[in-house]
Amino acid sequence: MSEFASKVVLITGAASGFGEAIACALAKKGASLSLVDRDEENLGKVTEQCKKAGATKVLAVVADLRIEGDIVRAMNETIETFDRLDVLVNNAGIIQLGSVEDTPVESFDSIFHLNVKAHFHFTQLAVPHLEKTKGNVINMASTAAEILSPIAVFYGMTKAALTYFTKTAALGLAEKGIRVNAVCPGACRTNILKRPGLLGPGLDEDVLFGMEEKSSILGGVLVEKQDVVDAILFLASDSARTITGSNLCLDRGAVLAGPPAMS
Numbered sequence: 561m562s563e564f565a566s567k568v569v570l571i572t573g574a575a576s577g578f579g580e581a582i583a584c585a586l587a588k589k590g591a592s593l594s595l596v597d598r599d600e601e602n603l604g605k606v607t608e609q610c611k612k613a614g615a616t617k618v619l620a621v622v623a624d625l626r627i628e629g630d631i632v633r634a635m636n637e638t639i640e641t642f643d644r645l646d647v648l649v650n651n652a653g654i655i656q657l658g659s660v661e662d663t664p665v666e667s668f669d670s671i672f673h674l675n676v677k678a679h680f681h682f683t684q685l686a687v688p689h690l691e692k693t694k695g696n697v698i699n700m701a702s703t704a705a706e707i708l709s710p711i712a713v714f715y716g717m718t719k720a721a722l723t724y725f726t727k728t729a730a731l732g733l734a735e736k737g738i739r740v741n742a743v744c745p746g747a748c749r750t751n752i753l754k755r756p757g758l759l760g761p762g763l764d765e766d767v768l769f770g771m772e773e774k775s776s777i778l779g780g781v782l783v784e785k786q787d788v789v790d791a792i793l794f795l796a797s798d799s800a801r802t803i804t805g806s807n808l809c810l811d812r813g814a815v816l817a818g819p820p821a822m823s
């Protein structure tokens with residue numbers, strides 16, 4: 561029997577992309593899942609998939625993680641339902657494109673709220689529960705934390721904040737027996753670039769992925785969802801008991817290669 565069969569895992573941003581793939585993989589291993597997302601329709605679909613795939617129990621919480629009350633409600637409902645928490649996967653996030661000159665300063669709060677503050681808040685609320693289970697936290701950072709991208713300034717800043725947070729939280733929570741790690745994937749074709757108004761003329765998905773692929777030193781598409789799933793299942797498991805404060809890059813060596821040429 562999988563070690564996850566006796567575990568409760570909370571995943572934010574579980575209705576799409578990496579979050580959906582992680583939820584389905586853990587469901588196959590019999591985990592109990594608390595799935596949190598603001599997209600009610602897709603969250604319902606993923607919840608059904610997870611039940612069919614073999615999850616012990618699934619709780620779906622519709623919540624906008626830029627609202628602090630929603631985060632508190634999501635954690636409270638999780639604990640009321642399962643009475644424990646073993647793993648917190650802070651995954652929800654959005655990307656924003658824009659340079660220093662053309663990024664609207666008013667958009668700072670919105671992206672930092674979701675990509676950084678929500679992860680901090682969930683982690684803080686999870687500490688007493690993870691202390692009891694000697695559990696762990698996994699943050700979804702990005703190679704954007706390491707590879708400087710002048711066309712996605714706020715996004716890179718949020719991911720760099722997250723890798724800092726991962727290390728400092730690992731240091732601060734070690735005495736409670738809680739591990740904290742992050743994964744830093746390169747580009748993967750999920751729904752993240754599909755937000756209306758995000759892309760514009762000359763900057764479509766193919767251009768962005770083309771730039772990313774140029775920096776792959778192993779060649780090819782940077783990351784598949786399964787690569788992220790495999791890394792998260794490992795970091796969340798007892799096999800990774802010696803690992804904390806690690807920001808694991810899944811990037812075919814892109815961070816080593818540095819920023820791709822802009823044209």
Ligand SMILES: NC(=O)c1ccc[n+]([C@@H]2O[C@H](COP(=O)([O-])OP(=O)(O)OC[C@H]3O[C@@H](n4cnc5c(N)ncnc54)[C@H](O)[C@@H]3O)[C@@H](O)[C@H]2O)c1
Pocket residue numbers: 572573574575576577578579596597598599623624625626651652653654655674700701702703744745746747748749750751752753
């Ligand atoms: N796809 C990539 O290329 C890539 C690479 C590195 C890191 N990441 C990171 O992976 C994470 C997941 O992204 P993805 O690629 O799976 O994207 P995605 O758009 O497919 O999934 C993101 C999920 O987050 C949810 N979400 C967005 N805003 C929310 C809010 N305010 N409240 C609650 N839920 C909200 C969405 O509804 C969606 O279900 C993000 O943190 C992203 O930065 C993505």
